[in-house]
Amino acid sequence: GIQVEQSPPDLILQEGANSTLRCNFSDSVNNLQWFHQNPWGQLINLFYIPSGTKQNGRLSATTVATERYSLLYISSSQTTDSGVYFCAVVRQAGTALIFGKGTTLSVSS
């Protein structure tokens, strides 16, 4: 099956710093989503981005489907950005998400 790899596994930042999280996938995909899992365990949708670039406030994401990777950019990080960031892909439309292992982000003030 398709493999989803995220890097780095862990990231420690000072408040105000910028960061880039990467997601590589081993085969073509129909859909890609980024999630933030907060310390309470909730999975929050960040981006639905099968291709192209999207921005939402301090966060932006780019997916280059032909090269099988996606990037999540976090600018001016805040302590509330802490948590685990997951990339997940769908191989075929209407099927289940396949998750990467996540990047754990810790932002300190």
Next chain:
Amino acid sequence: DSGVTQTPKHLITATGQRVTLRCSPRSGDLSVYWYQQSLDQGLQFLIQYYNGEERAKGNILERFSAQQFPDLHSELNLSSLELGDSALYFCASSVTGLAGVTYNEQFFGPGTRLTVL
């Protein structure tokens, strides 16, 4: 708030017992997915229902079963519970589970944290 609801939020039970987790999808969503998040296995797909019918199975144990009712809510039944079943169980929904549909973003409920003692 994603619009997907799950109950209960927490469940503590003993080995050998049976529990039922409940999920209500977002209004208008026909597809429901169940996922399990454990420390050693990460987030894994269990089973999918579309408009009342089972659509796909993932790594779901035979001790586990699910169904989707006419009002589209879904229940996940876990029986003969073992210590290793302790995990966070998520339900997600999407507009449709049909192949060929271009938009199928999935939205997750808050999860049910199951602890088996």
